[in-house]
Amino acid sequence: MRIDVSFSSNHLDELQLRDRNVVVVDVLRASTTVATALANGSREIIPVASIESAVKISGSLFGEVTLRGGERNGKIIEGFNLGNSPREYTEATVRGKSIIFCTTNGSVAMSRSRYARRLVVGGFVNMSAVVNFIKEEQSDFLIICAGKSNGLRSFSIEDAVCAGMMISELTKDKGQDVELTDSSRAAIALFKTFGRSILKMLKTSDHGQYLEEIGMGEDLKICAEIDSIPVLPFQQGTVIKLRRDSGSADATTEPQAAVNV
Amino acid sequence: MRIDVSFSSNHLDELQLRDRNVVVVDVLRASTTVATALANGSREIIPVASIESAVKISGSLFGEVTLRGGERNGKIIEGFNLGNSPREYTEATVRGKSIIFCTTNGSVAMSRSRYARRLVVGGFVNMSAVVNFIKEEQSDFLIICAGKSNGLRSFSIEDAVCAGMMISELTKDKGQDVELTDSSRAAIALFKTFGRSILKMLKTSDHGQYLEEIGMGEDLKICAEIDSIPVLPFQQGTVIKLRRDSGSADATTEPQAAVNV
Numbered sequence: 001m002r003i004d005v006s007f008s009s010n011h012l013d014e015l016q017l018r019d020r021n022v023v024v025v026d027v028l029r030a031s032t033t034v035a036t037a038l039a040n041g042s043r044e045i046i047p048v049a050s051i052e053s054a055v056k057i058s059g060s061l062f063g064e065v066t067l068r069g070g071e072r073n074g075k076i077i078e079g080f081n082l083g084n085s086p087r088e089y090t091e092a093t094v095r096g097k098s099i100i101f102c103t104t105n106g107s108v109a110m111s112r113s114r115y116a117r118r119l120v121v122g123g124f125v126n127m128s129a130v131v132n133f134i135k136e137e138q139s140d141f142l143i144i145c146a147g148k149s150n151g152l153r154s155f156s157i158e159d160a161v162c163a164g165m166m167i168s169e170l171t172k173d174k175g176q177d178v179e180l181t182d183s184s185r186a187a188i189a190l191f192k193t194f195g196r197s198i199l200k201m202l203k204t205s206d207h208g209q210y211l212e213e214i215g216m217g218e219d220l221k222i223c224a225e226i227d228s229i230p231v232l233p234f235q236q237g238t239v240i241k242l243r244r245d246s247g248s249a250d251a252t253t254e255p256q257a258a259v260n261v
Numbered sequence: 262m263r264i265d266v267s268f269s270s271n272h273l274d275e276l277q278l279r280d281r282n283v284v285v286v287d288v289l290r291a292s293t294t295v296a297t298a299l300a301n302g303s304r305e306i307i308p309v310a311s312i313e314s315a316v317k318i319s320g321s322l323f324g325e326v327t328l329r330g331g332e333r334n335g336k337i338i339e340g341f342n343l344g345n346s347p348r349e350y351t352e353a354t355v356r357g358k359s360i361i362f363c364t365t366n367g368s369v370a371m372s373r374s375r376y377a378r379r380l381v382v383g384g385f386v387n388m389s390a391v392v393n394f395i396k397e398e399q400s401d402f403l404i405i406c407a408g409k410s411n412g413l414r415s416f417s418i419e420d421a422v423c424a425g426m427m428i429s430e431l432t433k434d435k436g437q438d439v440e441l442t443d444s445s446r447a448a449i450a451l452f453k454t455f456g457r458s459i460l461k462m463l464k465t466s467d468h469g470q471y472l473e474e475i476g477m478g479e480d481l482k483i484c485a486e487i488d489s490i491p492v493l494p495f496q497q498g499t500v501i502k503l504r505r506d507s508g509s510a511d512a513t514t515e516p517q518a519a520v521n522v
Contacts, residue, residue: 152278
């Protein structure tokens with residue numbers, strides 16, 4: 001199987017991603033937040049690419065069972081129920097709820113991947129769940145680093161290092177026949193260079209520094225913990241749910257033990 | 262000064278690059294070919310983004326002093342005078358000529374950078390010329406890796422490693438106050454990992470392997486030689502010429518010694 005990496009999602013469109021197998025990686029923080037919400041019993045995540053879409057969709061859903069979550073410049077969007085910090089997505093808040101999810105990069109990358117054959121969401125917190133899923137599938141995968149969408153800068157070191165760790169884990173298993181590309185070999189090299197301390201890497205990253213500046217530094221620790229939220233957010237239809245056999249039986253009926261972050 | 266890297270040029274547009282200082286890097290092979298052509302006495306390079314533009318522009322220029330050069334899938338474009346191998350751009354062929362230049366990635370990145378404040382073209386072959394120019398300017402620079410423009414894959418390891426070498430050279434000089442970003446730190450790490458043998462890195466790269474497949478393997482050796490063509494291709498108006506004080510006095514009147522590649 002060929003494992004490729006896209007270091008940003010800016011240049012990708014829905015048609016290019018149609019019928020592909022995709023892992024969307026947005027370590028800070030969309031991947032971590034989606035995993036947390038689903039592990040804490042959220043019924044489903046509905047990723048959208050814009051605030052306009054979020055407002056439009058939420059108009060047709062029942063207020064009591066629907067929440068709007070997301071950020072602009074790292075901060076909660078006006079009129080939304082939740083921001084993009086995993087600490088906000090507690091069991092008390094999200095259990096049984098559908099969450100319309102709108103972030104600057106992560107939810108956009110998920111939304112662009114909506115016609116993928118398989119779409120899973122990955123970060124450090126669910127590393128093994130993603131790696132095991134790819135091993136099961138035994139198909140070509142594209143790991144999409146959500147990166148940054150604003151302006152000239154599209155590369156995020158934390159997403160590249162996370163992709164590199166996924167591929168390193170895959171290639172560690174000698175039974176796997178993994179074909180690499182320029183970008184997947186680069187991702188492995190970046191993981192080897194920066195992966196010794198994930199938390200330190202996050203703290204020195206452009207976006208990690210920004211999050212510390214706006215008082216969200218606590219989130220970095222949560223996003224750095226490998227396999228702390230061992231679930232697999234998995235697209236079914238147009239929403240992202242827990243994969244049935246990833247940890248719990250079915251999040252919508254039998255939520256697994258809450259993750260306290 | 263802040264040094265940033267864009268690992269592909271797909272998501273960039275002319276307005277974003279307006280008034281920026283830009284180095285366009287396309288190691289295989291546009292950067293190397295442009296440097297070779299100018300060192301061998303070509304009057305100017307006119308980079309264009311499409312074959313249509315090349316045809317349109319060449320219609321208004323005199324045939325005797327104008328050549329069309331470029332490639333699609335690594336091969337010469339039908340009706341063009343030259344492909345994209347530096348070996349074709351000999352003194353006998355290019356001296357005194359304007360070259361309309363159309364490649365899949367490199368000339369597109371140059372064309373998108375046309376409104377930059379400064380635009381220079383860099384590769385391994387003119388590493389020191391580029392690094393010295395940035396040191397002289399003492400301004401923020403964006404190194405644009407031309408990468409790949411077709412389909413999902415936009416990252417080219419050889420361009421990233423070359424950008425990393427440029428930044429490593431800059432930061433080596435303790436007198437330089439260089440501010441790094443996620444992407445420039447990643448580029449340095451990739452240079453440290455893959456830069457020990459540039460030729461080996463080119464031979465194992467996706468595009469290097471393709472060039473060997475189509476019989477262009479000789480070009481890899483030329484593109485790998487550090488400082489072998491010590492000139493600075495520099496945008497003046499809408500064309501790329503030799504910078505007046507980079508090696509020779511002025512390429513159009515006093516061409517410097519021909520580079521035999």
